[in-house]
Amino acid sequence: xxQLVESGGGLVQAGSSLRLSxxxxxxxxxxxxxAWFRQSPGKDREFVAAINWNGGSTTYSDxxxxxxxxxxxxxxxxxxxxxxxxxxxxxxxxxxxxRYHYNIQHQQEVDYWGQGTQVTVSA
Numbered sequence: 001x002x003q004l005v006e007s008g009g010g011l012v013q014a015g016s017s018l019r020l021s022x023x024x025x026x027x028x029x030x031x032x033x034x035a036w037f038r039q040s041p042g043k044d045r046e047f048v049a050a051i052n053w054n055g056g057s058t059t060y061s062d063x064x065x066x067x068x069x070x071x072x073x074x075x076x077x078x079x080x081x082x083x084x085x086x087x088x089x090x091x092x093x094x095x096x097x098x099r100y101h102y103n104i105q106h107q108q109e110v111d112y113w114g115q116g117t118q119v120t121v122s123a
Contacts, residue, residue, distance in 0.1 A: 001026050001027075001112070002024060002025070002026045002027040002032070002098055002111070002112040003024065003025045003026045003112075004022050004023070004024050004096045004097075004098060004112055004113065004114035005022065005023045005024075005096075005114060005115070006020060006021065006022050006094065006095065006096050006114045006115065006116060006117040007020070007021050007022075007023070007117060008020040008021050008117060009094060009117030009118045009119045009120075010118075010119070010120070011120045011122065012086060012119075012120070012121055012122070013121070013122050014086060014087055014088055014121055014122065014123055015085060015086065016086050016121070017082070017083060017084045017085075017086065018083045018086065018119060019080060019081070019082050019083070020036070020080065020081040020083065020094055020096075020117060020119075021078055021079070021080055022034070022036075022078060022079040022080070022081075022096030022114055023077065023078050024077045024078065024079070024096075024098070025077065027098075027112075029072075029074055029077040030053050030054070030074050031053065031100060031101060032053065032098040032099060032100055032101070032111075033050060033051070033052055033053065033098070033099045033100075033101065033102060033103055033104050034050065034051050034070075034072055034079045034096070034097070034098055034104075035047065035048070035049060035050035035051070035070075035096075035097045035098075035099070035104040035110070036048040036049050036050075036070060036079075036081045036094055036095070036096060036097070037094070037095045037097055037107060037110075038090075038092035038093065038094045038095065038119075039092055039093050039095070039116075040091060040092040040093075044107075045095065045107050046061065047061055047104075047105055047106065047107070048060070048061055048064055048068065048070075048081070048094070049061070049064065049068055049070035049081065050070065050103065050104045050105065051070045051071065051072055051079070052103070053074075053101075054074070055071060055072050055074075058070050059103075059105070063089075064083075064090075067083065067084050067085045067086075068081060068082065068083050068084070069081070069082040069084075070082075079096055081094065083119070086119075086121045087121060088121045088122065088123050089121075090119060090121050091119060091120050091121050092118075092119060093116040093117065093118050093119075094116060094117055094118075094119055095113055095114050095115075095116045096113070096114035097110040097112065097113055097114070098110065098111055098112040099111050
């Protein structure tokens, strides 16, 4: 089993920045593609961003492209999401996700999930 623990969420005003972290353990971090998903009340969990094993390839949803940056620190077994220019529509629970070896774009592809961290953006 791989354990994923998110942190860094909070309540901020529109236009602010937050940095989410996801600390992992239990599996070899570099074997896994990592991603962030988010879920708002009454909505399906949606893909936010993904990063390959060495950070050389990243993908983003159109709604966050240019504002969010996904990164990873392999020696520290940690995933990050830098969120800038936050909007009220970014309000959601943000989940860290891992998939062995292959790319992630859909929640059905995920092998392991974190519990999530709440991000609330006020207007």
